[in-house]
Amino acid sequence: MATLGRAVGVTPRPSFWAYLWSWITTVDHKRIGIMYGVTTFAYLIIGGLEALLIRLQLSRPENTFLDPETYNQIFTTHGLTMIFLVVMGFNGTLFNLVVPLQIGARDVAYPRLNAFSYWMFLFGSLVLNLGWLWGHAPDVGWFGYAPLTEVNINPGLGPDFYVMGLQALGISSVAAGLNFVATVINHRAPGMSLFRMPVFTWMAFITSFLMIFALPVLAIALIEVMFDRLFGTNFFNPAAGANPILWQHLFWIFGHPEVYILVLPAMGVISEVLPVFSRKPLFGYPFIVFSGIFIALLSYGVWAHHMFATGLGPVANTVFGITTMLIGIPTGVKIFNWLATLWRGELKLKTPMLFALAFIAVFTVGGISGVMHATVPSDYQQTDTYFVVAHFHYVVAGIVFAIFAGIYYWWPKYTNRLLDEGLGKLHFWLFFLGFNLTFGPMHLLGLWGMPRRQYTYPAGLGWDFWNAFESASAFLMALGTLVFVINAVKSLRSGAPAGNDPWDGRTLEWMIPSPPPAYNFAEIPAVSHRDEFWARKYGAHGERAQAPAASRRPLSGHNPGDGDGYASDNPGHGDGHGTHIHLPNPSYYPLIVAFGIALGMFGAVMLRPVEVGGLGPLGWALVGLGALITVFGSYGWSFEPAG
Amino acid sequence: MARTEHKKKPDPPAEVGSELHDLTVTYIQVAVVLAVVTLLEVATYYVALARGLTISVLLVLSAIKFALVVLYFMHLKFDNRILAFVFSGPLLMMIAVGIAIMALFGTLLYPGPIW
């Protein structure tokens, strides 16, 4: 933390506590972004290890490496960690680090709400994973189908941690969504109309809308399971005439917008990286933006393609089959536009570009295998098999490629250090090969009928070789991630200085010094073109970089030494010429409110009877304490001078 | 999601002191209409018309009340259109999803599941 902090220009304080306190009470979107990033990377490692354990258990038929109960807990937490904590975590990271800079804003619309989102994210992830200490991590699959989470079927604490953890993460995401929509609508630089915004901000904007409107449906579904488990209601109790399929409906109404929440920011990163490294403006900007909007709107109409086999009847299956096909079109439009962007571009195959190209390849394969089981008759065979597992890993790993592209691309902006290209390429090839060798054969396993989520499989069905093969290549991916860790540490300690604009970027964030000072922009730039920074460097129609690289010091922004930057976080007097800028006060109330809500959630888990590991009625004390802290924090928060 | 395509004219600045006209009269008129509509609704409940008719009348009446409160009490009629999009967008989407759920569960105004 300290090295990362110093590299980000945070002058170390005399005492460690004051330094830690500055991180705990920070409301600066950049430091919140860094905290998001560090937490998310830790969970990437945890999720990765869980994946390796799963692969080890499946490497041999009738394997007894893991007993079934542990295996179920591991594959569930692998799913939950990777989706909610890693990919949505990286969304949080990239939103915080990039969006305010790209729209020329000093900070997000509600800095303290932003801090609250992070702390709620952290505490939510802890509540989700606390199950490991109680011996009952969630073991109902990442989408926890209904009767399995009923208290008579699954009396353990696992489903309770599942419900409460996701509630807390839901609150964090809704708060983040609200914040970023307000930021994008209200805090754009003068002159930056909605159609001059960089595409990543567009995708962040659409994703924030999706987050705000999808997560309440999940909250309701989780509340219903919680009431079923704690208060004996019968939302999903078949004996009382309830239909457990209702959970699947509610979950997937949230579920599909959720996967577009995961993929749209990744598409945004690609739409940022490709033009820069092919030195060409993005092809078909309005097409990409409108297809993003169309995807977001349609994502609420496709959810039942996860439920073709639950007997919804031919009418419903046809309707959802067709809508699922329709949503494939805008994705196709985007991919064609990216290819057109690369067409006759002067490609510079740096690491971010490699990852971006890999994203297009991998995501297209995932998309095609997706269309395969959008046709209902083929889905009858393919759903719940390893074919579906292969499909969504291709799509989700496509996102991981985009995330790594984003990290390599924006890393110099925040650490003023370049990531080593050699190690970067090694990391890329290891990860790319490992990924394809792991999940490629999975398509075959799926088609040969290997069902999903089985902790073991009988020998002699022709699956043994490929499972062993996949398990081995999974380690290549792990190796690749390890290489990235080495690269990151090396770059922090002794990477080549990056300067303001290492990749000859096109958007506003490359105009300001790196690491960016607390106030971001000395004076908010007036925007007149879509790729504003490129237009300033090479003139509005400068397709190519005519002017030699040396003479393009656009602004008077000197390349500050290490000393500049945050200096002190107190308001009023930033460094250099940022004297007149007013910065919001740091505040610890977001942390308190987040801790209060998380404690209340944990108390709700503890309401379960003692013999199962809960505290029984004592749980109400925790819930009450949590509520008290939340109310105290909220009042403190709202009556605090806004500074 | 609802998105605006073109730049809005800036919203009228905060009303304090500028448009000093008193809305009390309009609010009271709206409240009276709301009260009347509520009475109508309860009346329709008691007058046992044909099932389909009662349902449509009741839905229309509650939609009227909903619109009245949103447009007048919540000032949406005079505010920036972005706010209207930001609220009506999810509202319509939820209504569509709600109708889909009811259809899938067969309780959309006629008993018995359709599968």
Place this chain on the structure above:
Amino acid sequence: MAHVHGAAEHYTSTGIHPSKLLMWLFLGSDCFFFGSLIATYQAYRGQSLTGPHPHEIFNIPYTSISAFVLLMSSLTMALAVNSIRLGNMPATRIWLLLTAMLGSIFVGGQVFEFTTFVHKGLTLEVNLFGTTFFVLTGFHGTHVTVGILILLSLLFASLLGRLTPRQALTVEVAGLYWHFVDIVWVVIFTVVYLLPY
């Protein structure tokens, strides 16, 4: 996080005050919240196997009165927002107090209504109708209670002199939340109580 503080006026590219924008967004997301609760209720409408059924339980005149009370609290809320915009602080305090009182009458009525239902045998566990009904109306009641808390804290702030006409927007945003909770009850009242089974 629905607490809004009178943020200092600063540059916005579209002129909408961020707090008002945030509240409308939050209400949009609450639409989905209550929308899915109502959808759950509708999905299980009339499918309870056992136990008391809606027509045996509901007391329509009683509930329509409490619906009327909530509607009128919307009126007093609107008048409160109107009077603080005109700078008339005493009137604002009266209207805020009235709104809070009407709100608590509504919530009290709800609690009383629930106890009579429980006596009639409709509990949370007894059947699908009880489950979906209590959770839906319960969460609405919680939202109303939070609304009352906000109103009382606004009243408390104005008594301390911290709520001046300059922060008229804070009261207006609280008013948005209150009106939203009222129109959710409008929908619930029609869908749950009045629509024939």
Place this chain on the structure above:
Amino acid sequence: MIPTLIVAAIVVPSVPAIFSFAHPPDEAGALRVEVVGHQWWWEFRYPNIAPGRTITVANDLRIPVGRTVIAQLTSADVIHSFWVPKLSGKVDVIPGRQVNQIWFNAREPGEYYGWCAEFCGVQHAQMRFRVTAVSPAEFEAWVRARLSPPPEPKEGLARQGFELFGSRGCGGCHTIEGTPYQGKVGPNLTNIGERPTVGAGILPNDPDGQGLFRWIKDPQAVKPLTKMPTLGLSDDDVRAIVAYLKTLR
């Protein structure tokens, strides 16, 4: 434009296919079967196969070749999914009032592998079954055999096994028609002798009874956390029970 054309090319043929899947062609002459999913084994019933009589078996569905079979799917606890890859797609088995229907038609005789395809708890992986397709004549003979319960063994190891089956409590969970043992918790064992597998499709039911022996001796080792307890019987007790169960054909 291009993606729209591709999508149209895929959607158009798939819609009639969906509707053709919904209802079997020869609905009248079909064999009706009921499938009940339990946590981690399958129960198959042939309702009124003969006037007023229902045959109940577990983990092995015997069907006539060439005749459409319509199965009504329900579950006793959680959502499972009935899937015989070679015969038809999968359809979820849902507890409660929603009874799904699946139909399939075995072209050639043989043993078909069946899976539970929806995650249903700890032993979801070992909840398999077999569908054995036999010629219509053999099927009629099998039905007649099932209608008359197997005779009670009189002497020898089988008799000893019969008594142990009662004294050790097996009868409390399992039903064997024509005997006092009518337990409803576990699978029906009336024709266990002729079933291809033991323990819901995971151990081979070989002629000399090795599979049965291993399962009865210690089910928790084979299928951890399954509902059948390890009774800690001595080897010869288990051998006696196996001998008795082998007579149930």
